[in-house]
Amino acid sequence: xxxxxxxxxxxxxxxxxxxxxxxxxxxxxxxxxxxxxxxxxxxxxxxxxxxxxxxxxxxxxxxxxxxxxxxxxxxxxxxxxxxxxxxxxxxxxxxxxxxxxxxxxxxxxxxxxxxxxxxxxxxxxxxxxxxxxxxxxxxxxxxxxxxxxxxxxxxxxxxxxxxxxxxxxxxxxxxxxxxxxxxxxxxxxxxxxxxxxxxxxxxxxxxxxxxxxxxxxxxxxxxxxxxxxxxxxxxxxxxxxxxxxxxxxxxxxxxxxxxxxxxxxxxxxxxxxxxxxxxxxxxxxxxxxxxxxxxxxxxxxxxxxxxxxxxxxxxxxxxxx
Amino acid sequence: xxxxxxxxxxxxxxxxxxxxxxxxxxxxxxxxxxxxxxxxxxxxxxxxxxxxxxxxxxxxxxxxxxxxxxxxxxxxxxxxxxxxxxxxxxxxxxxxxxxxxxxxxxxxxxxxxxxxx
Numbered sequence: 001x002x003x004x005x006x007x008x009x010x011x012x013x014x015x016x017x018x019x020x021x022x023x024x025x026x027x028x029x030x031x032x033x034x035x036x037x038x039x040x041x042x043x044x045x046x047x048x049x050x051x052x053x054x055x056x057x058x059x060x061x062x063x064x065x066x067x068x069x070x071x072x073x074x075x076x077x078x079x080x081x082x083x084x085x086x087x088x089x090x091x092x093x094x095x096x097x098x099x100x101x102x103x104x105x106x107x108x109x110x111x112x113x114x115x116x117x118x119x120x121x122x123x124x125x126x127x128x129x130x131x132x133x134x135x136x137x138x139x140x141x142x143x144x145x146x147x148x149x150x151x152x153x154x155x156x157x158x159x160x161x162x163x164x165x166x167x168x169x170x171x172x173x174x175x176x177x178x179x180x181x182x183x184x185x186x187x188x189x190x191x192x193x194x195x196x197x198x199x200x201x202x203x204x205x206x207x208x209x210x211x212x213x214x215x216x217x218x219x220x221x222x223x224x225x226x227x228x229x230x231x232x233x234x235x236x237x238x239x240x241x242x243x244x245x246x247x248x249x250x251x252x253x254x255x256x257x258x259x260x261x262x263x264x265x266x267x268x269x270x271x272x273x274x275x276x277x278x279x280x281x282x283x284x285x286x287x288x289x290x291x292x293x294x295x296x297x298x299x300x301x302x303x304x305x306x307x308x309x310x311x312x313x314x315x316x317x318x319x320x321x
Numbered sequence: 322x323x324x325x326x327x328x329x330x331x332x333x334x335x336x337x338x339x340x341x342x343x344x345x346x347x348x349x350x351x352x353x354x355x356x357x358x359x360x361x362x363x364x365x366x367x368x369x370x371x372x373x374x375x376x377x378x379x380x381x382x383x384x385x386x387x388x389x390x391x392x393x394x395x396x397x398x399x400x401x402x403x404x405x406x407x408x409x410x411x412x413x414x415x416x417x418x419x420x421x422x423x424x425x426x427x428x429x430x431x432x433x434x435x436x437x438x
Contacts, residue, residue: 076387076406077387078387111389111404112403112405114387139426139427140389140426143389143391143403143426144402145390182425182426182428183428184395184421184422184423184428184431185428185429185431186428186429187421187428189427193358224429225429226365226429227427227428227429282363283364284364284366284386285365286364286365286386286387286388287388
């Protein structure tokens with residue numbers, strides 16, 4: 001049994017259950033290829049427009065991309081042309097040295113849940129190399145109808161509000177929904193039914209199975225004052241405690257951030273539509289206007305590579321510039 | 322002389338008009354005419370966050386943000402459709418009470434309308 005599979009706390013562990021050696025080890029696999037900076041105890045990865053290319057996975061490895069927050073239909077000053085920037089993201093994906101197996105879209109596909117907005121995104125995604133796209137809804141995709149249209153379009157074979165799981169080359173992917181039934185004053189919510197399903201979904205998996213969880217609103221407290229967190233995410237993470245490698249991929253905050261907590265790496269992706277301010281640096285989390293020639297530098301895609309058998313999952317953010 | 326007389330006439334007329342207007346204003350406010358009140362949605366905030374109005378008041382919310390919001394009563398008394406930039410939602414409060422509400426898209430945004438008899 002590897003060190004990662006041992007769940008027991010040792011006396012030398014600090015309060016969060018991770019010793020220094022374990023932390024550094026986890027950091028090593030989380031950080032391959034990305035530029036990190038520690039700010040206020042939070043590890044951040046920055047978009048690198050001209051980063052060195054990662055070595056492609058050997059046979060049996062897995063590579064996929066995450067895109068997020070297309071906000072099709074948005075047309076305000078922060079980006080009057082979200083069609084072009086989504087197309088630029090797809091061009092970027094198609095230019096990768098090896099074709100990713102599939103794409104994840106972590107929500108806010110549309111801006112106002114209008115049918116034509118979803119249609120436009122679907123049309124643009126057809127030009128992407130990877131043919132399979134796995135979605136989870138953002139709050140902008142479930143407006144006015146509690147997500148019925150979203151489920152009709154993207155929810156085939158899913159449970160409840162659209163949650164599901166699938167396996168790819170030995171890794172287990174879990175798509176969660178935390179944008180429905182939000183309560184006044186609260187954050188994102190998973191709910192009891194989904195948490196029970198999650199417990200059951202992972203029950204029979206080996207501890208060594210790499211887990212990738214994706215959901216729209218961050219499953220860690222990025223900045224609760226702006227609603228950037230999920231009420232009951234701790235219960236979801238508790239259900240995944242036995243696993244040696246858990247990667248959590250989110251959107252919603254329109255900027256890249258990364259944090260390592262024990263065996264769990266949290267990552268948020270950039271938007272393909274418009275940037276939002278860093279936590280607390282503006283009056284509100286509304287769209288951030290940057291000079292037109294800077295826009296593509298703050299939008300982007302996330303490229304994830306997993307090499308089977310080594311527990312390594314390399315997450316690299318790439319801007320559209 | 323002539324010009325002074327004219328001034329007096331004007332003055333008298335002005336005073337009369339003033340009194341008439343004041344009487345009219347008193348007469349209007351004595352009737353239970355429902356007023357309209359506005360709440361602005363700006364920077365992910367309802368302003369004012371707490372509003373006290375008499376029964377019969379129509380409150381209108383206007384979204385000034387670049388991001389859509391909703392106005393949803395916590396007790397299901399009222400619920401707007403999604404409001405895009407510059408869209409508005411109105412509700413007439415016909416019963417007294419406290420009506421907490423929030424944006425169902427950004428639930429950290431909360432407000433309250435207090436309706437008095």
